[in-house]
Amino acid sequence: MTPEMVIDVGREALLVMVLLSAPVLLTALGIGLAIGMVQAATQIQEMTLSFIPKLLGMFVALAVVGHWMLGLMVEYTVRLYDSIPGVIG
Template structure:
């Protein structure tokens, strides 16, 4: 196992993590921004107001993007497991 191969596997793992987490994080970010603008406009300073919309939005994104995320992680794991003979030998 060469250092380049280890770096390549690590890079692919980080890329996969970013691709799978991006939809959920972006949804929470956008919803939080919208709620913050609403709170600033109405001067409602309730800290818990953004929790439920973020939770519902993240859940909806997970429902919509879940099949794609599952397909991506299954393909990544399949590629990783198929590369074991080349890595070991």
């Protein structure tokens, strides 16, 4: 296994990780930003106010894009397993 192969596998793993985490994190960011603006406008500074909407939003995001995320993970794992003979030999 050459160093280039290790870097390629690591780069692809990082790309898959970013793609898998992006929908959930962007949903939490958007909801947090919206609630933060409402809190700033109303001067309600309750830290727990944003927790439940973020949690529900992340759950909805997982429900909506969960199928795609699972497909991406399976595709990456199959590609990784298929490349084992080429890496060893």
